[in-house]
Amino acid sequence: xxxxxxxxxxxxxxxxxxxxxxxxxxxxxxxxxxxxxxxxxxxxxxxxxxxxxxxxxxxxxxxxxxxxxxxxxxxxxxxxxxxxxxxxxxxxxxxxxxxxxxxxxxxxxxxxxxxxxxxxxxxxxxxxxxxxxxxxxxxxxxxxxxxxxxxxxxxxxxxxxxxxxxxxxxxxxxxxxxxxxxxxxxxxxxxxxxxxxxxxxxxxxxxxxxxxxxxxxxxxxxxxxxxxxxxxxxxxxxxxxxxxxxxxxxxxxxxxxxxxxxxxxxxxxxxxxxxxxxxxxxxxxxxxxxxxxxxxxxxxxxxxxxxxxxxxxxxxxxxxxxxxxxxxxxxxxxxxxxxxxxxxxx
Amino acid sequence: xxxxxxxxxxxxxxxxxxxxxxxxxxxxxxxxxxxxxxxxxxxxxxxxxxxxxxxxxxxxxxxxxxxxxxxxxxxxxxxxxxxxxxxxxxxxxxxxxxxxxxxxxxxxxxxxxxxxxxxxxxxxxxxxxxxxxxxxxxxxxxxxxxxxxxxxxxxxxxxxxxxxxxxxxxxxxxxxxxxxxxxxxxxxxxxxxxxxxxxxxxxxxxxxxxxxxxxxxxxxxxxxxxxxxxxxxxxxxxxxxxxxxxxxxxxxxxxxxxxxxxxxxxxxxxxxxxxxxxxxxxxxxxxxxxxxxxxxxxxxxxxxxxxxxxxxxxxxxxxxxxxxxxxxxxxxxxxxxxxxxxxxxx
Numbered sequence: 001x002x003x004x005x006x007x008x009x010x011x012x013x014x015x016x017x018x019x020x021x022x023x024x025x026x027x028x029x030x031x032x033x034x035x036x037x038x039x040x041x042x043x044x045x046x047x048x049x050x051x052x053x054x055x056x057x058x059x060x061x062x063x064x065x066x067x068x069x070x071x072x073x074x075x076x077x078x079x080x081x082x083x084x085x086x087x088x089x090x091x092x093x094x095x096x097x098x099x100x101x102x103x104x105x106x107x108x109x110x111x112x113x114x115x116x117x118x119x120x121x122x123x124x125x126x127x128x129x130x131x132x133x134x135x136x137x138x139x140x141x142x143x144x145x146x147x148x149x150x151x152x153x154x155x156x157x158x159x160x161x162x163x164x165x166x167x168x169x170x171x172x173x174x175x176x177x178x179x180x181x182x183x184x185x186x187x188x189x190x191x192x193x194x195x196x197x198x199x200x201x202x203x204x205x206x207x208x209x210x211x212x213x214x215x216x217x218x219x220x221x222x223x224x225x226x227x228x229x230x231x232x233x234x235x236x237x238x239x240x241x242x243x244x245x246x247x248x249x250x251x252x253x254x255x256x257x258x259x260x261x262x263x264x265x266x267x268x269x270x271x272x273x274x275x276x277x278x279x280x281x282x283x284x285x286x287x288x289x290x291x292x293x294x295x296x297x298x299x300x301x302x303x304x305x306x307x308x309x310x311x312x313x314x315x316x317x318x319x320x321x322x323x324x325x326x327x328x329x330x331x332x333x334x335x336x337x338x339x340x341x342x343x344x345x346x
Numbered sequence: 347x348x349x350x351x352x353x354x355x356x357x358x359x360x361x362x363x364x365x366x367x368x369x370x371x372x373x374x375x376x377x378x379x380x381x382x383x384x385x386x387x388x389x390x391x392x393x394x395x396x397x398x399x400x401x402x403x404x405x406x407x408x409x410x411x412x413x414x415x416x417x418x419x420x421x422x423x424x425x426x427x428x429x430x431x432x433x434x435x436x437x438x439x440x441x442x443x444x445x446x447x448x449x450x451x452x453x454x455x456x457x458x459x460x461x462x463x464x465x466x467x468x469x470x471x472x473x474x475x476x477x478x479x480x481x482x483x484x485x486x487x488x489x490x491x492x493x494x495x496x497x498x499x500x501x502x503x504x505x506x507x508x509x510x511x512x513x514x515x516x517x518x519x520x521x522x523x524x525x526x527x528x529x530x531x532x533x534x535x536x537x538x539x540x541x542x543x544x545x546x547x548x549x550x551x552x553x554x555x556x557x558x559x560x561x562x563x564x565x566x567x568x569x570x571x572x573x574x575x576x577x578x579x580x581x582x583x584x585x586x587x588x589x590x591x592x593x594x595x596x597x598x599x600x601x602x603x604x605x606x607x608x609x610x611x612x613x614x615x616x617x618x619x620x621x622x623x624x625x626x627x628x629x630x631x632x633x634x635x636x637x638x639x640x641x642x643x644x645x646x647x648x649x650x651x652x653x654x655x656x657x658x659x660x661x662x663x664x665x666x667x668x669x670x671x672x673x674x675x676x677x678x679x680x681x682x683x684x685x686x687x688x689x690x691x692x
Contacts (some may be wrong), residue, residue: 001592003663003679010684021587025537025546025558030587030676037591037679095677108565109558110586163673193372200371202465212371219454239622240456241376245349245383259553317349328539329510330376331441333349333383338356 002155007037014066018096018115020189028192033115034073034093055119056092057179058082059126069120070149072142072282075341086142094119095185102188128179131287131296132169133278135180141271143182147294150184151260155299162194162298163216163258170289173316190298197295199306205306206248212254213308216240225337228344233269236277238336238343243314245334246285246343248277250311257307259296260262275312280343281315288315296324354384362448364442364461365537374538379441379461380672405430405472405527412436415466416495417490423437428443432488433469434496440456440465441531443573448505462502468492474525477633478515479624481526486617489528491610493640495607496530501645505530508644511605516635519662526637536644543641544653551652559654560601562586571683574690575622579615582623583691589660591680592631592689594623596657601651605642626689627661634661 009033018033056064062080070088090098096117103114122235124132132140147165153346154160167182168174175181204212220226220237228248229236236250250273252266262270281288296309357380364379402410408426416434423429436444442463449460470478470489478486482613494509500506513528514520521527550558565584566572574594575582596619599611609617627634642655 006591006688007679010680010688016681023585023587024562025543025550027546028587028589028676030589032588032678032681033656034679034681036677108568109561110565191675198372199372204371215455216370219456239369241369241374242378243374243376245352256680329537330374331382332376332378333353333380334356335362335378335380342352342356 003037007034010034017100018094020113020115022111022113024109024111029113029189031095031115036064036094036095036144037091038105054127055177055179057121057123057177058128058333059183062087065121065123065310066092070146070153071147075082075255082121082126085124086125086146088146089121089123091119091121091183096187108110113188116159116188118157118160118161118184120150120184122150122182122184124180125180126276131180131278132167133275133282135275137268137271137275140275141267144267144270145228147182147184148260148262148267154186155260157186159188161192161300162187163296164191164293166291166293168289168291170316173289173291177291181331190301194295194298198297198301198303200304201306201308211255211306212307213251213310217251226340229273229342231269231273231336233266236274238340240336242332242334243340244337245317245332246281246339247279247316247332247336248313248339248343249279250274250313251308255308257297257303257309259294259309277313284343285315285317286343288317289314347472351385353380358381363446364440366459366461368457368459370455370457376537377441377461379688381440381467382441384439385603401474401523401525403467403523403527404467404474408433411467411469412438416492416499417622418492428472430472431485432468432471432492433636434492435467435469437467437529442533446564457676459534463529464503464506464507466496466530466582468528468530470526470528477624477628478527478612479621479628481621483614483617483621486621487613490613490616491528492612494606494608494613495529500530500532503532505534507646508533508536508643510537510639510656511642512639514637516662519635523633527607535608536647540641540644544643544647544649547652547654548649556672557601557652557654559656563597572686574626574686575619577614577615580619582619584686586682586684588678588680588682589676591663591678592627592661592685593678593682594659594685594689596620596623596659597654598656601654603643603649603651603655605640615640622688623659627659630689630691631661631663634663636661 015139016034018031020029020031022029060082066081066089068087068089071084072086073084075083096115096119100114100116102116125135151163154163162283164185201212217235226238228238234250234252236248239247239249261344292311292313293312297303297307362380364377364390366375366377368375406428412435413426414433414435417430418432419430419431442461442465444464446460446462448462451458468481471481497509500509547558555597563581572584574584580598582594584594636659638657638659640657643649
């Protein structure tokens with residue numbers, strides 16, 4: 001039985017408000033959201049295939065998504081009509097609800113919070129056959145501008161503390177629609193992994209009075225073995241302690257804690273380095289599914305000196321999976337030096 | 347291209363010593379082990395199916411595994427021959443190497459350690475058609491005795507600080523062989539998630555002077571909505587902040603930090619509760635793949651008062667996956683109260 005069928009039984013068609021719950025031992029927040037489970041993700045089939053070729057994300061099908069919150073249109077076309085090159089819409093099956101006050105409550109030893117947040121979809125192209133790797137650099141740059149525009153807008157809402165920007169490419173990476181898109185989730189909490197990253201970077205800074213990511217960049221440039229790609233503003237690396245085969249990170253060379261403070265010239269070069277890394281992945285790994293995410297600073301923490309924003313890309317190679325999911329402990333069969341070399345080869 | 351094929355190119359057939367590497371920001375250790383990637387896991391096929399029906403884990407095929415380190419034999423049969431009811435062998439494709447001294451070295455800002463450890467496979471039954479859920483309670487109990495026997499033996503080796511005991515059931519959960527088995531990995535480090543769990547439990551203890559898990563059991567018994575199964579010695583719950591649909595944990599009611607200190611009567615009842623939970627999962631979720639692991643104390647930490655060992659079971663439901671892998675942030679579409687109710691129904 002599919003999760004979706006189970007949910008139909010469980011919820012009896014009723015709407016259940018999403019909520020955030022905190023693990024009392026690990027301090028990790030989790031979103032419990034039945035709406036999310038109702039999205040039409042079938043057993044091993046993209047929605048599009050099931051529906052005989054119809055895709056709600058294609059240009060011309062604007063009426064099949066919620067109304068857009070942002071669109072780039074160079075032809076002066078009207079809102080929610082064809083003519084856009086990039087479009088941002090609320091997620092039809094959101095993990096969180098945008099309306100409502102942020103309430104917290106205890107329940108004995110447990111903590112919960114109302115599931116208030118934004119969940120948006122960035123349609124990167126109107127063309128169904130496009131992928132981020134294949135897009136023109138200029139169009140990839142626009143994806144970053146759209147991320148930035150949405151972050152700056154959502155930052156005004158004082159209920160939110162963090163925005164998670166991520167992309168699931170391919171069904172095995174969790175995408176329910178084939179058409180190229182990314183997502184953002186604005187959260188009233190800071191995810192545990194983000195907090196840990198910032199705490200780790202801060203501890204290093206307190207000890208060394210230097211940014212750990214800046215030191216990583218320096219050492220990687222000296223060694224050279226884990227560099228995948230580089231330009232004036234960015235460096236792409238296979239991390240020293242990679243958890244997954246062909247995992248990579250893209251770091252700005254100039255220290256900066258906030259993705260959204262990126263400058264025009266930076267985004268141009270970011271688009272270039274990302275296209276290059278994704279193209280290398282597509283070539284070497286035969287167009288793998290992947291997860292991409294932006295690690296940036298929470299809004300209300302003074303991270304300027306010690307945190308350094310970056311992008312993480314994890315190809316999901318189907319012949320490997322398993323207990324890492326449950327245990328949080330990773331075994332990686334591909335040394336990052338070898339992964340970088342394999343990706344670098346022309 | 348499969349990881350295995352890529353590894354053949356990368357390693358050129360040479361053996362590369364596994365090593366442990368530490369993430370300089372998050373402090374998380376990762377095993378880099380090319381041998382592990384060489385196991386005959388094909389693209390979407392269990393090894394057995396590929397080999398036309400031959401299974402090295404079946405009774406009678408003892409010569410196709412490394413020599414046993416433990417076996418339960420009631421018929422007086424000889425080592426590495428047929429007649430066993432349970433058998434433990436070193437993993438043929440180990441993540442770590444048992445031989446060698448434990449050496450640590452720095453490399454600029456990075457830390458690495460020789461990949462010394464034990465990686466063993468527990469063959470739970472000689473019968474290829476058996477599953478843990480279908481096994482007799484007595485045989486399941488023997489699996490726990492085997493875990494315990496191996497832990498007590500490996501604990502004597504002072505290079506090891508922690509033993510991870512886990513089971514991947516089904517291909518989607520990471521199993522490369524269909525025949526029912528579990529694994530253990532003895533590590534020279536304590537995994538990050540274990541450390542975090544212990545630190546969280548300690549912080550709670552310092553504040554309340556009570557074990558957080560004992561308090562969870564008390565509150566869950568009072569509320570009742572998240573209980574899946576219960577007997578005198580154990581309780582199975584859908585955790586309040588479940589990350590995954592139908593995630594469950596089994597806790598001993600009597601406070602104890604170490605799995606391996608379990609008593610005879612406890613293991614009998616543990617076998618009973620585990621069989622019941624797995625059977626409910628098989629019935630409600632149509633024999634899902636799953637990961638199971640034992641969370642127990644590291645060897646050399648004084649956790650007696652604040653830590654409480656337990657078993658975690660995570661069904662891997664294929665219609666859900668995705669960005670959680672990369673982000674460490676979880677969206678769960680099935681409220682644990684509903685999951686528990688769904689599993690409880692006869």
